[in-house]
Amino acid sequence: MWYLYIIETQNGTLYTGITTDVERRFQEHLSNPKGAKYLKANPPKTIVHTEEFENRSLASKREWEVKKMSKKDKQRLIQGLK
Numbered sequence: 001m002w003y004l005y006i007i008e009t010q011n012g013t014l015y016t017g018i019t020t021d022v023e024r025r026f027q028e029h030l031s032n033p034k035g036a037k038y039l040k041a042n043p044p045k046t047i048v049h050t051e052e053f054e055n056r057s058l059a060s061k062r063e064w065e066v067k068k069m070s071k072k073d074k075q076r077l078i079q080g081l082k
Contacts, residue, residue: 002059004066006049006078009042014074016066018059022050049078 005022007015007029015038019025029035029044053059066074 002053002056004049004051004053004059004062005047006066006074007039007044008046008048009039010045011042013042014048014071014078015039015042015044016063016074018056018063022047 002018002020003022004016004018005025007017007026009015015029015036017025017036026044026047029039051059051062053062066077069077
C-alpha cells in the first residue's frame with residue numbers, strides 16, 4: 001500500500017508527500033538526511049492527515065491534486081469537510 005500524508009510544521013505550514021510507511025517517513029523528516037529539504041527549514045510537528053492507495057501511481061496523482069489546493073482547502077480536507 002501507498003499513503004499520502006500531510007504534516008503540519010512547527011510554524012503552521014502544511015507539507016504533503018507520499019510513502020509506503022508514514023511513521024518511518026515522519027521519523028526521517030525529523031532527523032534523517034533522507035528527510036525533505038523543506039522540512040529542514042520548517043521542522044515537522046505532527047501528521048495531520050493520511051489517505052491509503054493501492055499503488056504509487058494513484059498516490060502520486062492524489063499528491064499532485066492536494067499540492068495544488070489552497071491552505072484553506074487542505075485544512076478542510078484535514079477536518080473531513082468537503
